Every structure is written in C-alpha cells, then in structure tokens.
Amino acid sequence: MTFESFMLQDFINQALKENNFTQPTEVQERLIPLIQKGRDVIGQSQTGSGKTHTFLLPLIDQIEIEKNEVQVVITAPSRELAEQIYQVAKQLVAFAPSEIRIAKFVGGTDKQKQLEQLQHQQPQLAIGTPGRILDMVNERALLIHKSKAFVVDEADMTLDLGFLPEVDQIAGKFSEDIQMLVFSATIPEKLRPFLKKYLTRPVIEEIKPKTLLSETIENWLISTKGKDRKQLIYQLLTLGEPYLAVVFANTKEYVDEITEFLQNQGLKVAKIHGGIASRERKRVMRQIQHLDYQYVVATDLAARGIDIEGISHVINAELPRDLDFFIHRVGRTGRNQLKGTAITLYDPSDERAIDELEKRGIVFEPKEIKNGEVVATYDRNRRKKREKTPDELDPETIGYVKKQKKQVKPGYKKKIKQKIDKNNQEKRKIERRQQQRSAKKQKKNSNL
Template identity: 50%
Template sequence: MNNIFTDSRIRPELQAGLKKIHFDKPTKVQEEVIPAMLSNQNVVVQAATGSGKTHAYLVPVLNKIDENSDYVQAIITAPSRELADQLYKVARQLRDNSGLDISIEHLAGGVDRERQLEKIQNKKPQLIIATPGRLLDFVEKKIFSVDQVKVFVIDEADMTLDMGFLADIDKVASKLPKDVLFAAFSATIPVKLSNFLRKYMAHPDEIIIDNPAIIAPTIKNDLLDVGSKDKKRVLQELLTMGQPYLALVFANTKQKVDEITDYLQSQGMKVAKIHGGITERERKRTLRQVEQGQFQYVVASDLAARGLDIDGVSLVINYEVPRDLEFVIHRIGRTGRNGLSGHAITLMREEEMGRIEELEKMGVHFDFVEIKNGELVPRKHYRRRDNRQSKNRKLDTKLVGYVKKEKRKRKPGYKKKIKRAIAEDNRQKRKLEQRHEIRKAKRQRKRRREQGR
C-alpha cells in the first residue's frame, strides 16, 4: 500500500512538513481517515487516545484551507481548554514546518475573552480551534461568520457529550453550510452521540480502529480493596511505597481533589493539584513546575485525565472509580506510554464490585492485590470470595430457615410457599434498592448543581 503521506492530493508543503516532524509511516487511523476526508467523505471515527487521530484530521483540514481567503474555513472543537490548547500547538507545529501562511486562532473558556476578541479583529482566522462554549459565544455574537466553513471536526466527541457540551455544538453546527465536511473522533460512540451525529451526517464513513489491548501491555494494572481502612492513609502508603518518579492521583470532583491534596500536604508531602476550579495562570504554573520535576505527586480531576499530557508518569492511582467508567481507561493510559513500563492502582470498596465487573466486561483486566508488610502482593480474586458468600447472604434469616427445611417432606404447596416468600423478599429488596438509587441520584444532581460542575 502506498504511503498516504505522499498522496498527490496532499499539498507538497504539507508533505514536506510531515517529513520534517518525522511522520514517515502513517498509523492505521491515518491510513483510513486521511483518504476519506481528502475525498470529502464525512467520517465518524472510533479510535483510542494515542492512535494518531489528531494528524489524521489535521492533514486534510490544513490541506483544504485557501491561504488567500481571509475568512473562517475550518473549525475543530475540543471539550476542554487543555485539549484545545494541545491541538492548537500541534496544528501550529505542522503549519510552521510546512511553511504555510494559515492563520490559526485558539478560543477557550477560562482565557481572557477580550484578548481573544482583539486578536480575531486584528487578523481574521482561517482555522479556529475552540471549546464549544466559547465558540458558540463568538458565533452567536457574530464576531466571525461560519457560513463559508469547509470542514467541521468534533474531537473527543464522547467527552463532549459527557460534559454537556453537545447542545452548544448543535447550535453552531446548525449555522454551517449544507455541504460542510463533518468529522467526529471519539474513543466510544454512545447511542446518544450516534443519534446526534446522524442529524448532520446522513451516510458517514464509519471507521473503527480496533484496540485489542485496552490497557497497554506495558502497564501493571492492580485492584486494591480498601475495606474498612482509612482510604487517605492507604493512598499515602501507596504513594510512598517504592518512590514513583511521578504519580498521578485521580478523583471525581474538584472538592475531593482539594481534600486529598490538603491531607497529603499535612503529611509533609509536596503535592500539586489540577482541576477546573483553579485559575488558568495557576494551572499553567503548576504544569510547568511538574514538567521541571518540582513535584513528585499530582492530584487531578477527570478533566486532566483526558486534557493533559504529562510525561514521565510512572504511577496512576484511581482514588475513586469514576461515574463514567470509560474515564478509568483514559486515566490508566496516562502511564506506560512510549513503550515505558507503568503501574496503575484502582482503589475500591465492596459495594463497587459491580462497577469493577462492568470494567472487566469492557476488557479491562485487573490483578487483585493487597498490602502486606509495606508491599503489594497478589490476593485471591474478589469474585471467588464474593461467589462463596452470595448464595445465602441476600436472604433474611427466616428465609434461610425455609430453604434448609425445604428438603423435608411437607404438605402440598409448601415448596410454592417458600418460593413465593423468597420472591416477595427479593421484590421488596429491589424496591428498596431502587428507592435508594433514585435518592442517591437526586443527591448527586443537587450536589453537582451546588458545586457548579
């Protein structure tokens, strides 16, 4: 097969630029996506982080831009400012190495709006890389027009959905020309996302890049049942065990990130924190300090799990199992990169067993471990213990008695009475569990509203 990077449809400048940044052999996603987009075919691409998808759409996007026309010709969206910033840097690198005179602008929430506005007014961008909220803001206020956009790319589409930004994308997409080239890239394609994409893409080229090893073989992926122990003390023990080069600890909320950071700092550990609640200036300073090796430990929210690219992470700890189980994969993927070995540990309690099983069904393999004498050692898999106890633990004492007596000779209808009693008991328990789940969901929604997440 011919190398797609030397395809005659790609401008010679771009071909030279790819060569300069040592893009000699395309990845599988690049081999499939670049020809499709060059042929003006809408694409929905399911590919994992690290598959090379960014350049898979950047090459055709830059290829389509007319340097002599000073209007917005292409838009790429990313769900977080970290991701948008990362894409902006990659796009500029390819543009500069190709010697193309293409104006690229980065629009993101949390960054000085007036400064962004001033830059756009001074020089009309031809490519915009933006977060959904800020993009919609500028489009609705007619700061620039989108009626001549040739390409519209949604990166990390599942994360865009998870973070509630699909409505913003929808409002912008509805203003685009009918013949715009649409491309969506995502690690997973949930039903809600698929329905949304069908609204704008009638017959897209669906490209699925198989990722048989969900967790890289270079990563040792452990599961630790905390039990009744103090979770923060367990975390501290794990972090100081073996002295990792750089450890990333993930929690579900910014409040929990603050809580963990405060605790570890009170124990004399030098810890950095990254979440959506800190200022942009503080975030950049923290990342710079981490890159300079000033911190050995970083506590982060899920935004950082998919928005940051920190080199040298040797240990990842999931302090909490995230609400969206896909985030576990992205968190763990922060370590064991570029062929280096990595270690990931997920902390859990018994009530989270069901969620761990869901992860295993998704293809995530865990080694069950415990701490003994200051070391992590293998432990029997939790399901063996769970299955052993599961037979009678859900029955009330009187029902267990019924079951034990079932084999005795009884009057006709006695067995049916036992079965009815057990069925009724299970029905009542399910009812109580449903009520508990509904109340729990209401509390979580209320807490999220209060926390401004």
C-alpha cells in the same frame, strides 16, 4: 504504510519527522484518505489512538494560505483539550513556507482583545471551546460561513458536559456543503439526532482496540479493607519512585482533600479540576510538563482532556462513576510502549463495578501492601469459585444454607443445622434403598 503515503505537503512531513512520527496509527491509516476525499466522517476510537493528527494532517494540508478567511473550525469540550489541539497544530505548521494563522478561542481569556484582533485579521484555522467560538461568531467577529471543514472532537464528552446546543448552533452557521468530522470515544444514543441532522452519508469507522489496556500496563487491584484511602495512596506513591504519578478522584472536593493530605505529608502535589481558574490550570499544566511536580491529583477532566508525557503511575482513589472513564484514566500511562502501573482501590461496595469491568475484558492483578511492599494476594472471588451449593439439596434447604452464612441468632443456627442434618439423613436412606433394590435385582438375575 508511512506518512509519505498520504502525499502531504513537504512542510507537514518535515514537522512529523521533527516529532519522530514515522508510521500512522490505525485510525490515521483508515480515516486520513477519507478526509482527503472530502467525506463526512464519524471516527470512533479510544483515547491515545492518534485522533488529533487524523483530522489535523489532511485539513492543514488543504488550507489555502493566500486566502484571508476561516477555512477550518475545530471545537473541543474543555480548555485543556483545545490547548492540546492548538499546540499540535502549531507544531505541524512550524515549517510552512508562509504563515498559516491559527487562533485559539477559549473561556477565561481576554475576549475584548480577541475581538480587536479579529477585526484586523481572520485565522485560517480556528480552535476552541463551543461557548467561546459561538460567542465570537454571534459578535460577528469570527467569520466562519466560508469554512470548508468543521471538526467536533470528543463528541461524547461535549454531550456529557452540556455543550452540544452550542455546537449545534455553530454547525447551523455553515453552508450545506461543509465537511463534517466527528470524533468520539463512544457514540451515545443522545448524540445520534445531531449526527443525522448535519452529516451527509458519513463514513462510520469504529477502530476497536486490540486490547482494552496497553500490554505495557500492570493493572493492580487493591482492597482498602477498611483502611484510610488517603494513607494508602501516600504509601503507594512513596513505596516506589514514580516518574510522574496521577491520582484520580470523582469530585473536586475529594481532589482538594487528597491534595491537602499529601501536601501535609511533605509531598509536592499539583491538582487539576474544573473549579480552578483557567489561567491557574494552564500554569499548573506547564509546571507538570516541565516536571516541577512528581504527583498530580485530578478529576476526570484530566483523563480525557490532558495529554501529559511520561506518566508512570495512575492511581484510582475511587472507581469512576461512568465506567467508560476507567479506560481513559488508566490509558494515561503505558503509552508509546513505555511501562506503566495502574492501581485501583476498592471496597465491598465496588464489587459490582469491578465485576462489570471484568466482563468488559479488564484483567486485574490482586495486590496488597505487606511489610512495606506491594505483593500478590488472593483473588477476591476465590471463595465464590470454591464454595458451590450442592445440587443435591432441595430448594428449601438451599435457602437454609444461604441463611447459615449470615449472622443469625444461636437458636436459629441450631434449627438450620438440624434441617441440613435431616436432609442428609433422608438422602442416605434413599441411597441405601437404591443399593438394596440393585442387590435384589442382581440376585434375581443370577438365579435365572
């Protein structure tokens, strides 16, 4: 299938060719025809699967240029995500025969200026964060009541960040026949009441990835072994020559700490987290996209909300608290069939989380830094796989064996050894008796 199969307007096909998009992704192939038919849709697929074009292509195609009214509203949970959708939409309308008006409404921008602009002209496509869009609607400046479609992008992230009440209020402003499109990486239980309230007989499409991670990604696991994590990160960033490397941490405080450490080592480092003012974040993002920085340190805001081209390395300074974000982080690299390297640092307290990721199908390559280079090392589970408690031991002795592996007092170790030796001695006695009985039986049978 090609994009021509969707019978989109010529200006959209021209924009797609300009951006070298020739073949739709699976989510686009399955959902665009449904959206074109006006169906309510719940699309569940991972980051990087092409969700943004999935809803923008058919909705822009259906915009009536002659109508000076809001026809499509799209909410995104972060300013960066809204900016990303806005930029893609601008690219898609670049060749339109007449102007298609697209407006972006996010916090941190001049609200008064937006109010004045809306008095003169309404956008045909409104994109923004839930709080600012609701603000514009409540001011009776953004008139959305005639809209034909409402898109909630990254719905699970919207829920996590606490913006679902605002989205709920926005949804309540539309007419009953509004087409609702909800896109999300996951569908949490707490999201279901909202979906049930607003969507009419929705088509639910879950696009499961063929592999959890792209085959072009090398997924390394490195034990910190009590070493300083910041020093390890510096080594990993400077061992090779990354095109663009992103280091992920869980808190803005730790992002600040890592950034300061790397800068003190002489690296030019950008940082992105929710504590940085919107205007500053936007400036830093532009600089990253222009390759002014080779190293970026960020919170998970960047994992879901920012699409940076050409990331060659991702380093998890620590595992994400929500393990679902592991895929989002690592998925920043290895895109468009380019090779990428993902590196996760861990210590013994992370064992359970690593086990859980492996159960989900994540495969790690154990690595270590040796003599200034990253080399393969032993599987961290090798001892567990090799050391198995003998089935012959009774439960009491198994307890002693387990205790023996711990550090205990010397006198107690002696008692444990005596107990195990005694058990083995009794086992040998039983075996000798069984052998003697077998020999007697054989002798008796031979005399018959």
